Amino acid sequence: MRSSAGNANAGCARGRYVRVRQLAVPLLLAGLLASAGAAPAPAAAGGHPAVPHSTAQHTAAPGPAADELSARLSAIPGMRVVKENPAPAGYRSIELRYRQPVDHRHPGRGTFEQRLFLLHRASDRPMVLNTNGYDLDYQDPALRAEPTEILKSNQISVEQRYFGTSTPHPTDWTKLDIWQAATDHHRIVRALRTIYRAAWISTGGSKGGMATVYHRRFYPHDVAGSVAYSALNNTDDRDDTAEDRFLERVGTPDCRAALTAVQRELLGARRTQMAGRIARAAAAHGDTLHIVGSADRLLEFTTLMLPERFWMAQGEAGCGRIPGRSATGAELYAWLDGVMGLQGYTDPYLSLVTASFYQLGTQLGMTERAAPQLAGMLRYPGIQQIRTLVPRNIPMRFQPAAMPDIDRWVRRHGSELMFVYGENDPVRSEPFRTGPGSRDAHIYVAPHSGHHVRLDKLSPGDRERATATLRRWAAAGSHMDAPPA
Incomplete structure (x- = not known):
């Protein structure tokens, strides 16, 4: 898995950040920010999705005149209507802010506003809670998650606490944990249930899929069902052998051999040249490398x-594009940059997603690859540890009980859960599993797919079963009462 000086530099960094949002790689890839399994966006450099945009026809936003929906939203304590955006046909798209306690255990100790994107279809239609897992800077407010498309439902997309504009100031990092974030989602459900009283379904992709499960663990009755795409379940941060074994078997022997050869080329004969190219590219953008330490460390x-990034993002289709020994330095660098998004590891971009790395270093866990194929070529012991990406002035202490607690809940008590994985996605090496106490819980694997997975990539039979389950949940939960406090 995995600062700029002055306000002017920070603003410049955020402007560029939207274009390379997915290059900063928290959580193995986490550049593939498929919002709740949304359709892949057009590929940017290196096969990563560009800023997602809805393919539906947009309608012009209504004028600013007050209306019943805006009035009802504004009447919710703590809710603020910010603006109306262009929306898909049949929808309204409204940006909201909802005031949350920094610490839900001590709500009097400060608040922050959490950014929300509402897609309103009709108050009597189901509502999809899209747990984004990151910021909403990159997401088109009109983007619909796959369950939203299937159910023709409303949707509320939630920016995760400590990301984007949803960041408390001053920043108390100890209040960034899975329970606090789950409680954010719980309060949002309770607030909006006053308007949307039909079934609620939650969903999320990658880190957002994990957040979907965490919300259900602490507030299992908030929604009628949950669809989690590409959700990692790292229950033992000390043991990463499952992913090592997965990477030893995924794809063809020829493709794996080509990846090993290019790794040895990068850290062998081409090392000085590649590190130099990284340093020059960073300097050309005005970026620094203080957090990672140097261009050679970044390489x-x-x-x-x-x-793992290759199999998540490119997979079988990318095997024929792996550079061989005859590739020029420029070609080799361009390929590496395309797969890894090297600018995402410079200080301005790492600083914008520090919250992701903090979560990995305190609760979610970070995978470290065994690399016997690179014996004698590695210079920096411990380079894969999360501290490489988190400034040292931010204290971190790992909580090893957090993820086993989630895993036990899924296996002993989890119900109305659907997990969807891609066959070639290394995240599948540490998946969520059902257990003797799981009820109405399902796991699906999409053939020949990576991290960007959808129900429509499943085999026909699995797709039909998964879609039927989703519709059943929505129908069964259509008369749910407001969730308990």
Whole structure:
């Protein structure tokens, strides 16, 4: 898995950040920010999705005149209507802010506003809670998650606490944990249930899929069902052998051999040249490398992460594009940059997603690759540890009980859960599993797919079963009462 000086530089960094949002790689890839399994966006450099945009026809936003929906939203304590955006046909798209306690255990100790994107279809239609897992800077407010498309429902997309504009100031990092974030989602459900009283379904992709499960663990009755795409379940942060074994088997022997060869090329004969190109590219953008430490350290870190990123993002279709020994330095660098998104590891971009890395270093866990194929080429012991990406002035202490607690709940008590994985996605090496106490819980694997997975990539039979289950949940939960406090 995995600062700029002055306000002017910070603003410039955020402006560029939207274009390379997915290059900063928290959580193995986490550049593939498929919002709740949304359709892949057009590929940007390196096969990563560009800023997602809805393919539906947009309608012009209504004028600013007050209306019943806006009035009802504004009447919710703590809710603020910010603006109306262009929306898909049949929808209204409204940006909201909802005031949340920084610490739900002590609500009097400060608040922040959490950014929300509402897609309103009709108050008597189901509502999909789209747990984004990150910021909403990159997301088109008109983007619909796959369950939203299937159910023709309303949707509320939630920016995760400590990301984007949803960041408390001053920033108390100890209040960034899975329970606090789950409680954010719980309060949002309770607030909006006053308007949307039909069934609620929750969903999320990648880190957002994990957040979907965490919300259900602490507030299991908030929604009628949950669809989690590409959700990692790292229950033992000390043991990453499952992913090592997965990477030893995924794809063809020829493709795996080509990846090993390019890793050895990057850290062998081409190392000085590649590190120099990284340093010059950073300087050309005005970026620094103080957090990672140096261009050479960045090269070693990204080379170690290369196989898992490749299989998440490019997979079988990318095997024929792996550079061989005859590739020029420019070609080799362009390919590495395309797969890894090297600018995402410079200080301005890492600083914007510090919250992701903090979560990995305190609760979610970070995978570290065994690399016997690179014996004698590695210079930096411990380079794969999360501290490489988190400034040292931010204290972190890992909580090893957090993820086993989630896993036990899923296996002993989890109900109305659907997990969807891609066959070639390394995240599938540490998946959520059902257990003797699981009820109405399902796991699906999409053939020949990576991290960007959808129900429509499943086999026909699985797709039909999964869609039927989703519709059943929505129908069964259509008369749910407001969730308990």
